Amino acid sequence: MKKLCIVFKQAPHGTAHGREGLDFALLSASFEQEVSLLFTGEAVLTLLKNQDPESIGCKDYVSTLGALPLYDIDTVLVCLDSLLELGLNNEELRISTLVATSDEIAQHFNQVDEVMVF
16 A cells, blocks of 8 residues: 655645645545645644635635545644744644654655655
8 A cells, every 4th residue: 555645835725735635635545545644834724723715715625624534544744843833733723633843744754655745
């Protein structure tokens, strides 16, 4: 089984990167690849609770994050430095995540076969 890590780096709204990355993750997992996700930089904002993207004219793809367990996507990492930079903590996020340091992220990358960045 191929191990794939999908890295989200872009803010959740304004581009299609986040939606496309999430679609790619779900599709890959449905083809029995072991998929993990990493949110870093402004992409951490994707995980915030109580978003209403439709109020700014965007589609609500963020609610799809609730389907991750159905696709056996159990490893969702959030960059600790990004959380701190944005003044956020893990309790403000809508799904269960693992907060990871730079060293832990590097170790995770060494354990996967491929990394895709969105």
